[in-house]
Amino acid sequence: MTTLTMVEAIRETLRAEMLRDERVILMGEDVGHLGGVFRATDGLRQQFGAQRVFDTPLAESVIAGSAVGLAISGLIPVFEMQFLGFSQNAFHQICQQIARTRFRTRGSHTCPITIRAPFGGNVRTPELHSDSMEPQYAQGTGLKVVMPSTAYDAKGLLASAIRDPDPVLFLEPLRGYRLVSDDVPDDDYTIEFGKLRVMREGDDITIVTWSASVPVVEQAVEQLVAEGINPHVVDLRTIVPLDEAGLVAAVEKTGRCVVVHESPAAAGFGAEVITLLQEQAFYSLQAPLKRVTAPDAPYPPPGIEGHYIPSSELVVRAVRETLID
Amino acid sequence: MTTLTMVEAIRETLRAEMLRDERVILMGEDVGHLGGVFRATDGLRQQFGAQRVFDTPLAESVIAGSAVGLAISGLIPVFEMQFLGFSQNAFHQICQQIARTRFRTRGSHTCPITIRAPFGGNVRTPELHSDSMEPQYAQGTGLKVVMPSTAYDAKGLLASAIRDPDPVLFLEPLRGYRLVSDDVPDDDYTIEFGKLRVMREGDDITIVTWSASVPVVEQAVEQLVAEGINPHVVDLRTIVPLDEAGLVAAVEKTGRCVVVHESPAAAGFGAEVITLLQEQAFYSLQAPLKRVTAPDAPYPPPGIEGHYIPSSELVVRAVRETLID
Amino acid sequence: MSDALSPQFKPAAKSVAPHKLLGPKGKLLGTAKAPMTDAQALEALRLMMLGRAFDTKCFSLQRQGKIGTFAPLHGQEASIVGSAMALNPESDWVVPQYRETPALLRQGYPLEQIILYRQGHPHGGFVPDGIKVLQFQISLAAQIPHAVGLAWGMQLQQQDGVSVAYFGDGSSSEGDFHESCNLAGVLKAPVIFLLQNNQWAISTPREIQSAASDLAARAPGYGFPGISVDGNDLFAVYQATAEAVTRARAGKGPTLIECHTYRMWAHTTADDPSRYVDEKEEKRWGTRDPIDRVQRYLADSGNWSDDKAKAWEAEIADEIQSAFDNAAKVPPAGPEALYEHVFETPTSTLNRQRAAHLQEQ
Amino acid sequence: MSDALSPQFKPAAKSVAPHKLLGPKGKLLGTAKAPMTDAQALEALRLMMLGRAFDTKCFSLQRQGKIGTFAPLHGQEASIVGSAMALNPESDWVVPQYRETPALLRQGYPLEQIILYRQGHPHGGFVPDGIKVLQFQISLAAQIPHAVGLAWGMQLQQQDGVSVAYFGDGSSSEGDFHESCNLAGVLKAPVIFLLQNNQWAISTPREIQSAASDLAARAPGYGFPGISVDGNDLFAVYQATAEAVTRARAGKGPTLIECHTYRMWAHTTADDPSRYVDEKEEKRWGTRDPIDRVQRYLADSGNWSDDKAKAWEAEIADEIQSAFDNAAKVPPAGPEALYEHVFETPTSTLNRQRAAHLQEQ
Numbered sequence A, B: 001m002t003t004l005t006m007v008e009a010i011r012e013t014l015r016a017e018m019l020r021d022e023r024v025i026l027m028g029e030d031v032g033h034l035g036g037v038f039r040a041t042d043g044l045r046q047q048f049g050a051q052r053v054f055d056t057p058l059a060e061s062v063i064a065g066s067a068v069g070l071a072i073s074g075l076i077p078v079f080e081m082q083f084l085g086f087s088q089n090a091f092h093q094i095c096q097q098i099a100r101t102r103f104r105t106r107g108s109h110t111c112p113i114t115i116r117a118p119f120g121g122n123v124r125t126p127e128l129h130s131d132s133m134e135p136q137y138a139q140g141t142g143l144k145v146v147m148p149s150t151a152y153d154a155k156g157l158l159a160s161a162i163r164d165p166d167p168v169l170f171l172e173p174l175r176g177y178r179l180v181s182d183d184v185p186d187d188d189y190t191i192e193f194g195k196l197r198v199m200r201e202g203d204d205i206t207i208v209t210w211s212a213s214v215p216v217v218e219q220a221v222e223q224l225v226a227e228g229i230n231p232h233v234v235d236l237r238t239i240v241p242l243d244e245a246g247l248v249a250a251v252e253k254t255g256r257c258v259v260v261h262e263s264p265a266a267a268g269f270g271a272e273v274i275t276l277l278q279e280q281a282f283y284s285l286q287a288p289l290k291r292v293t294a295p296d297a298p299y300p301p302p303g304i305e306g307h308y309i310p311s312s313e314l315v316v317r318a319v320r321e322t323l324i325d
Numbered sequence C, D: 001m002s003d004a005l006s007p008q009f010k011p012a013a014k015s016v017a018p019h020k021l022l023g024p025k026g027k028l029l030g031t032a033k034a035p036m037t038d039a040q041a042l043e044a045l046r047l048m049m050l051g052r053a054f055d056t057k058c059f060s061l062q063r064q065g066k067i068g069t070f071a072p073l074h075g076q077e078a079s080i081v082g083s084a085m086a087l088n089p090e091s092d093w094v095v096p097q098y099r100e101t102p103a104l105l106r107q108g109y110p111l112e113q114i115i116l117y118r119q120g121h122p123h124g125g126f127v128p129d130g131i132k133v134l135q136f137q138i139s140l141a142a143q144i145p146h147a148v149g150l151a152w153g154m155q156l157q158q159q160d161g162v163s164v165a166y167f168g169d170g171s172s173s174e175g176d177f178h179e180s181c182n183l184a185g186v187l188k189a190p191v192i193f194l195l196q197n198n199q200w201a202i203s204t205p206r207e208i209q210s211a212a213s214d215l216a217a218r219a220p221g222y223g224f225p226g227i228s229v230d231g232n233d234l235f236a237v238y239q240a241t242a243e244a245v246t247r248a249r250a251g252k253g254p255t256l257i258e259c260h261t262y263r264m265w266a267h268t269t270a271d272d273p274s275r276y277v278d279e280k281e282e283k284r285w286g287t288r289d290p291i292d293r294v295q296r297y298l299a300d301s302g303n304w305s306d307d308k309a310k311a312w313e314a315e316i317a318d319e320i321q322s323a324f325d326n327a328a329k330v331p332p333a334g335p336e337a338l339y340e341h342v343f344e345t346p347t348s349t350l351n352r353q354r355a356a357h358l359q360e361q
């Protein structure tokens, strides 16, 4: 057991998976010599050579698209999009090629590809570096979307992603890279996709969240507990696949629910969660299911990003309102 | 008043808008000499010249991206993506550039651009021609998403789109191009965005739908009425902006609702509609809000697309279930 | 002011002459030697004739509503088959756009699969184990990065295969073409970019697709050679590809081959070329038929005759018919096929949706 | 077998010599004549010095946490200013990547706006009416299509302006570069592709960005000229751009200009180049300083001196300070700014979200 930051856990998992299976190769802009702009791949090129940790030209679409061919040739590509925002340059390769190769060929060609991408706000980055775009990829049918919030989960979920026979978009919350740290077993382990994590047992209200919003919710929970409210809190961990049964159980327990995420509201993944809950847990609901999200506006410049991202105050307010309703 | 097919209404509106404002120019693959692969721009190049109806090279990203510059230079570009599926090659230009130029420049540069794109299934097209991708664009904050279902609406909404100071994605249901036809006034008119259309008054249950699913719902309604069920039916017309008040009123009327759309379920726009309704009309709901959608799978080959697209039978079944609940 | 600075890289005033070996009348030109034996030429001819006969049959079936929209290959047979003949199906990959049926057949891909594909049957997407082809690609140029990835993967795994990416003049305007060529140049990947310039992208003529005098002229901008050949000349296409394959296998990197050919039929069965094609130009290209010239060439050495033509036509018709018969034996797919092969193991969401849809339980 | 077919388009074995007019010691080379008057050279020098002083100041402010991450221009001043000087701010557009502050200033864009931008203030995105610049672009190469659109729009409206798209060696690998060049070639649009090859894309060196011997070698593949110049030579950059502007205004279409320069500082304030930069190479480029050589040149004609240098430095520091003072007067933005300028008129959804967020009603 070692205490690791999230970025350390990611790096060590990449190292372990490359040792475990020599078909695993890393590629992306600045992942090799520099070790990634956040050092997530630091030292790996020295260890595994430039062939297995490859610095690509600056061209997202061919990074993604060549991974299809690499995979079909028998390798297991793990590529980095330097920031999730720039993955949109490869949107057609990710959503129409990587995600659909298995379906199109009825299983004859597959894409055991992992796409790593940092994202998320409140770190004063320039435009397009912070956007939470998970719902746009959740609609890319055939793609799994994994969103860890702890170093422990990052390790277990990344190992699962790399070993998964299907393509996985592995989203790394930038704000947590160095801020989040927790105990990580040194031994190999994986975490099954589609199993939510109960962060806290409680019976007044259920809070559902994931990834970068987890620390925001943790802060809100402190406040709520201080006020005498006892929330049940779950972290989805993966949005595709989704733990439908776990979600329903978590909400049936309290009859009330607030969903917190950092992307805008409209057709976000919070809407999916709420829709499923009202479909599958309708008769146990005692109040409207509420969302706390960014507004339906572009990610703003750093000067006002603190207002854009759901704050713990807004989460507390939403919980109070839901309890009164 | 003339009876027009939807594609005729679109062509005549393009013509009228080009006559009305000489800043309007059309561009896209095969829109000029050929008049578009569906003849939506037939005859316009002859009438307005090759400069105003321009056949571009085969390159979606620069079609979209050059529209930004054309707009800032003072023109009003209307460009066609030959099929919505291929707009994903221009995803970053549409969602990060066109949609955000106003926000980024605090209103100093704007993109009064209209993006026309056919989409929708059951016409036996090859892969990627049929996909309903409206939710991925509804998340492109700064973009309006307009989805007419009748020739009348196509005219009024397209005129509004072209005159709108902001970018509009105007989605044309392929199956309706020649199949849908209705009376269209010869005179100029516009239809305000964000106002749903009540297709039918009723008081047993509310059905919410849009675009390509409208004819499916119409067929289901015939069956339901024959069974003695009296549904209230609305067509959203535009999903961004959304007629929230109209939706709430439509569902409060009956306390029950089924949403029907052709895109997959996960984080689709149906989820947004249901989430809003349960937020804003919770206490009038008598049964879970239900969705009838495509499954969370890629659009399949023509041989089985009839199973993929919501059928009127599935709509009828969902209505019956919601009435029992 | 100084004297004007001269741009070191100037656009050419006109196109280069494409390499040709076999003239339209089936005679070797000048000092050219045949790059393939008569046996190989016969194998190629068979594939070209089969490709044309198959698309001709499909065209009429499409008119009867029996198969879906597809893109016929008429006119491009030499470009497709000449290049495919230079490959070793055991080691090399064919990465098609959508007109390259005979290239797939030469790799061992079964014709009935292509029939199923055109019939819209999901199983039409299946690629039998060991057959080194990717599936047809509908998103233009999207296959080019895949071909680079295959070549790169073989390079990393020390296999000596090459991959060939087929694409059109229109597709060469897409960003994916550029990104792929540039990465392949950096990698010195064993990939061949086989640009079939058939002069059209639906209704858009080559001249307004690009101001480049030659599309092959793009190669030096990626650090590898570009070659322009007569795409209706089986021998020229074959030899250019064979040389590119040799370079690629030797670790010398990619080649861009521009085959000048002509789309003799409609873009697809949904297209009406009479709205835009210049009949005179079409006629001119008609006199350069790629199949006819190989038949004349082989006739000169006694390897082709009217009788042989008749016999082959009958054999080919049988071959096509039996492929249709085989395809007909595949049971139609039902709604459950929607839920299969989305993932290796369906998610609980898909299982729920499937159960609700099919009223299973 | 026939003789090998020779690819008509061969990659060059090595890079061409970039055009140079002014040597590193400030002497005109060979028979070169100065393409600008001393008054113009002084104007350019002022912009270069201002650009460097501003980024130097911002770098230290960034270290104090007073402004956000940004990309400094050190080393690229001649490439940025030499090209901008060839434009007419009344008619021509500057379309920057993110290092081109002095090019924006020459167009009339206020320095305080750039300060606000770097401070993360939303108003930093504002472009005053009539100033012909686009905002800095964060998505690499995404601005290149915009520049083509501007040029196309001016062409359609019979205005005689040109647009200049600035971008880096890394950005030239993006699909948007290719699609833009190709469309501009077809249109003969009055656009100049100003490629600042500063040898790096963050940690990725030019050699592994592309196997092309010269990035300017790509131009003929789009049907227009490409020119390679010493990007640290104000005169060479200016003259190449002026000639490209003349061609563009005359309706002769685009030019690709590759400026060979060097990123002397970190990629951005968040980067640590000591992890990858070769010190020797950096030193070598340090001896080719673009500002120093213009100062020496002007000193030769008596237009530059140590006193003048001191005076200018003080003036420039004042100018920068007063821009900071002006920026400080702009009140900080509050949460309501999130909801403004999403659309011209907010949707009812945005109004609802705003009211809930700000507890308005």
Ligand SMILES: Cc1ncc(C[n+]2csc(CCOP(=O)(O)OP(=O)(O)O)c2C)c(N)n1
Pocket (backbone or CB within 6 Å): B029, B058, B082, B086, B089, C071, C099, C138, C139, C140, C141, C167, C168, C169, C170, C171, C172, C198, C200, C201, C202, C263, C267
């Ligand atoms: C990315 C993308 N954009 C547009 C289309 C629509 N489309 C299908 S074929 C075609 C023309 C293709 O031209 P070319 O690449 O020259 O190939 P050809 O059909 O001539 O063989 C177009 C525009 C598409 N399939 N994919």
Ligand SMILES: Cc1ncc(C[n+]2csc(CCOP(=O)(O)OP(=O)(O)O)c2C)c(N)n1
Pocket (backbone or CB within 6 Å): A029, A058, A082, A086, A089, D071, D099, D138, D139, D140, D141, D167, D168, D169, D170, D171, D172, D198, D200, D201, D202, D263, D267
């Ligand atoms: C589309 C996109 N991909 C990746 C990045 C991340 N990134 C920012 S700057 C940079 C390198 C840019 O290199 P170059 O174009 O040569 O410009 P330079 O910084 O050297 O001036 C990268 C990879 C980005 N901003 N946009």
Ligand SMILES: [Mg+2]
Pocket (backbone or CB within 6 Å): C168, C169, C170, C196, C197, C198, C199, C200, C201, C202
């Ligand atoms: Mg073509």
Ligand SMILES: [Mg+2]
Pocket (backbone or CB within 6 Å): D168, D169, D170, D196, D197, D198, D199, D200, D201, D202
């Ligand atoms: Mg650079």
